Amino acid sequence: MPAQAAAADDAAATVAASAGTSWAETMRRKFDLETYTARLTTQLPALRTTAAARGADEAAALKAETDAQAVMDKAVATERTMYARHAGAKNAAKLAKKALVAAKKQKPASKTRVAKATAAVKKADDLVKSRAVIARTSTATLTLTRTRHAAAAKKLAAATTAHDTAVKTVAYAEKRIASWPKDRAALAAQATELSEAVVTQARVKYSTTQVYGVTVNRVVAFSFQRMIDDAAKAGVKLSGGGFRTREQQIALRKSNGCPDVWTAPSSSCRVPTAIPGRSLHEVGLAIDMTSGGSTINTRKSAAFKWMAANAGKYGFVNLPSEPWHWSITGS
Structure with a gap:
């Protein structure tokens, strides 16, 4: 590989590697300043x-x-x-x-x-x-x-x-x-500007932790915990399913009736399910939200309304086709 190309790749990797830390620090500063x-x-x-x-x-x-x-x-x-x-x-x-x-x-x-x-x-x-x-x-x-x-x-x-x-x-x-x-x-x-770089970083290397029993990427752990705590103060009990292994994503594709595990688009499944390797669940950056033990599958629910009004404060964006699916990029 030419030296200039290698240097460019190294620079890109450095930016990506710092994105998660920068995103987390930015959110912490935002929360601290809000408090x-x-x-x-x-x-x-x-x-x-x-x-x-x-x-x-x-x-x-x-x-x-x-x-x-x-x-x-x-x-x-x-x-x-x-x-x-x-x-x-x-x-x-x-x-x-x-x-x-x-x-x-x-x-x-x-x-x-x-x-x-x-x-x-x-x-x-x-x-x-x-x-x-x-x-x-x-x-x-x-x-x-x-x-x-x-x-x-x-x-x-x-x-x-x-x-x-x-x-x-x-x-x-x-x-x-x-x-x-x-x-x-x-x-x-x-x-928001950092979110895509965070995903790029996570595709290469990431680590997870648990927040109230939900496994998420460490980058979003503090924001997710803050969101759960604040929702509880507002009388809304939230939880969800976060990280999935590649194997769990493959099994979910099969159980959701996707025509082909590796090639069929998400929309072709009975329940939209990303192709293995493309889901943000596989890097802990997406959560399928639940409330009271049930998936938030309607926008009319109190839990979704609270999320719609407040989740953005914590860095989470909804995937329009799935009321339950929230990530830092909305995908």
């Missing part, structure tokens, strides 16, 4: 309530910070005024002391004048002392208001962060919920 979106949808009212509450907390914190700022500004102004008055008292005391010195030097000496000047000095010194106390008190008050404002500002920052986080959480949830239909369609389309 996550449903949870967000349930949580959204509470998330909105939380965002509103955090908004109210932020508004209250802003008011408290604004009030604390106003008190602090007033304390700053008061301190400035008190220290200005203290400075004025100190200047007045200096002038009183100069007046006392002048009174003592004045001739003729006057005890009365000196006594008045001495009294004025004492009064001025007392005023300096009292205003110094008031000034120090204003400083202490300002320090306290600054501490309270810092605490209020810290609470406001925390409230703002909490509100912003809550708002972003709501926005994310709303965006995620809104994008779900588009994401779901994209993942479903991706799985």
Whole structure:
């Protein structure tokens, strides 16, 4: 075989070999995203309530910070005024002391004048002392208001962060919920696109497992189990017949009266039955669905109606001529 042809065959085999894994992973992502979106949808009212509450907390914190700022500004102004008055008292005391010195030097000496000047000095010194106390008190008050404002500002920052986080959480949830239909369609389309390659892979190599007693290809096992579980939650009991060996397919062809096991078309049998080697049952990718122990052989049944409405979510498509037959390609 030419090297280029061999390389092309190897590439095709690699694509086919990865198809089953990709299909299964795509379906798992779809289910996980569906579950996550449903949870967000349930949580959204509470998330909105939380965002509103955090908004109210932020508004209250802003008011408290604004009030604390106003008190602090007033304390700053008061301190400035008190220290200005203290400075004025100190200047007045200096002038009183100069007046006392002048009174003592004045001739003729006057005890009365000196006594008045001495009294004025004492009064001025007392005023300096009292205003110094008031000034120090204003400083202490300002320090306290600054501490309270810092605490209020810290609470406001925390409230703002909490509100912003809550708002972003709501926005994310709303965006995620809104994008779900588009994401779901994209993942479903991706799985559909892979389905033929999955069949190609299975024709070469596959493995099976059991899901509630039904033998299926491992690629579809998770999706099939999810479908059975969800149907049960909806009150519809589903089961079916999945994998068949080549021998079982030959025996079924014979029992269904096919004119020739190997060449007669499926439609020529009493019950449509694929030629051995062509049935997806032989690779575990098709299931003949049953409900309550009976084959789903009519489209009027509750089980078929549920399947028709929901099976596509799990990657299964009906063969139009057989209400019971579902596979990942519809064949």
